[in-house]
Amino acid sequence: MDYQPQLVVVKIGSNVLTQADGSPDRQRMASLVKQIAHLKEKGLQVVLVSSGAVAFARNNIKIEEKTDSVVRKQILASVGQIDIVQSYKELFQAEGHQIAQIVVTPQDFLSRRHYLNIKDCLLGLLNHNIIPIINENDAVAVTELMFTDNDELASMTAAMIDADTLILLTNVDGIYKGHPNDPDAQLIEHVGQRTSGVSRYIASSKSSFGRGGMGSKMKMAKKAAYLGIHVFIANGNRDDVLLDFYKGQLKSTYFEPHSSKPNPKKWVAHSGNYTKGEVIVNQGARVALHADEAASLLPVGVVAITGDFSKGDIIRITDENGEKLGLGKAEYGSKKAAERIGLNNQKPIVHYNYLYLYKYHNL
Ligand SMILES: Nc1ncnc2c1ncn2[C@@H]1O[C@H](COP(=O)(O)OP(=O)(O)O)[C@@H](O)[C@H]1O
Numbered sequence: 001m002d003y004q005p006q007l008v009v010v011k012i013g014s015n016v017l018t019q020a021d022g023s024p025d026r027q028r029m030a031s032l033v034k035q036i037a038h039l040k041e042k043g044l045q046v047v048l049v050s051s052g053a054v055a056f057a058r059n060n061i062k063i064e065e066k067t068d069s070v071v072r073k074q075i076l077a078s079v080g081q082i083d084i085v086q087s088y089k090e091l092f093q094a095e096g097h098q099i100a101q102i103v104v105t106p107q108d109f110l111s112r113r114h115y116l117n118i119k120d121c122l123l124g125l126l127n128h129n130i131i132p133i134i135n136e137n138d139a140v141a142v143t144e145l146m147f148t149d150n151d152e153l154a155s156m157t158a159a160m161i162d163a164d165t166l167i168l169l170t171n172v173d174g175i176y177k178g179h180p181n182d183p184d185a186q187l188i189e190h191v192g193q194r195t196s197g198v199s200r201y202i203a204s205s206k207s208s209f210g211r212g213g214m215g216s217k218m219k220m221a222k223k224a225a226y227l228g229i230h231v232f233i234a235n236g237n238r239d240d241v242l243l244d245f246y247k248g249q250l251k252s253t254y255f256e257p258h259s260s261k262p263n264p265k266k267w268v269a270h271s272g273n274y275t276k277g278e279v280i281v282n283q284g285a286r287v288a289l290h291a292d293e294a295a296s297l298l299p300v301g302v303v304a305i306t307g308d309f310s311k312g313d314i315i316r317i318t319d320e321n322g323e324k325l326g327l328g329k330a331e332y333g334s335k336k337a338a339e340r341i342g343l344n345n346q347k348p349i350v351h352y353n354y355l356y357l358y359k360y361h362n363l
């Protein structure tokens with residue numbers, strides 16, 4: 001490893017914490033806890049994003065057949081979350097560590113105030129040497145109001161707290177050039193800034209308990225790397241996976257980080273699924289945004305505004321052909337923006353510091 005990790009977000013997928021029959025794999029959990037304790041002893045700060053609430057409850061409670069599928073998941077998640085956190089509490093306590101639980105929804109990342117509140121809380125916990133354990137609030141975030149999966153939540157968290165490293169633990173060693181069950185499939189060990197074509201290897205199949213699949217994992221890994229974070233997709237079922245990471249011997253798919261970007265962009269970059277409106281821009285604005293020199297988005301290049309947004313909301317930027325160019329924080333609301341369409345000498349609708357363009361991270 002050619003850098004010294006200091007602040008690491010570790011995401012543990014449901015399938016890592018469950019056995020083949022779906023029951024909790026407490027031995028695996030205990031091993032990962034011991035390894036995190038070891039990282040802490042070595043002076044690293046660790047934030048844990050853990051899935052598994054639904055999986056931990058699945059075999060434990062009987063839910064009536066006729067129960068609505070969303071309610072079923074809410075019941076499983078809210079029951080299972082206690083078990084997950086209780087188990088982590090006992091295991092970390094045995095290692096001499098305190099934990100804290102934080103459950104969040106995508107909406108909490110959409111509001112700048114909530115975003116900063118979560119960030120302050122996480123940094124406060126870390127300053128007090130307490131290990132934060134984060135999961136999606138599955139009782140509240142249902143259907144379209146959910147994160148794609150916890151890989152997205154982990155990547156957003158890593159960006160939020162300026163972590164230097166994101167480790168996504170799943171049940172395979174990383175992204176293979178083919179199906180991971182195929183013995184001839186080769187592991188992609190390194191994804192550089194200019195690597196392309198990785199997505200063609202990703203099959204839509206998921207692990208038995210996973211939500212988003214490898215496609216979303218790769219997308220989130222690439223995004224975090226673009227924001228300056230070292231990202232590893234690795235196998236949480238391998239003994240010593242985190243110790244190997246510390247020794248710089250981790251078998252994984254590693255995403256090399258781009259140079260670090262200013263902080264506000266990290267928030268904007270991760271709000272893409274939760275925009276309040278859209279600004280459609282003409283060819284001139286498109287060229288300006290894609291030029292090497294940094295440019296803010298001015299009303300003169302805007303041809304239409306959709307949605308109802310206020311100052312500070314995240315908006316999508318699209319060209320006239322419908323191509324999505326990026327995201328930005330609105331400097332003023334949709335009403336004012338609509339009045340200024342096509343006008344010269346106006347305040348930018350999105351300032352460069354709060355503009356995040358997709359041009360860099362297409363794989
Ligand atoms: N090219 C690929 N390389 C590795 N895994 C892949 C690939 N294509 C699809 N997968 C699938 O992605 C799964 C991991 O994603 P997912 O089920 O979301 O895991 P998790 O629950 O850990 O988030 C693997 O178990 C594997 O079946």
Ligand SMILES: N[C@@H](CCC(=O)OP(=O)(O)O)C(=O)O
Binds near residue numbers: 135138
């Ligand atoms: N929040 C859910 C997990 C959602 C999720 O993304 O799962 P996974 O794909 O296994 O990381 C739970 O705790 O059951």
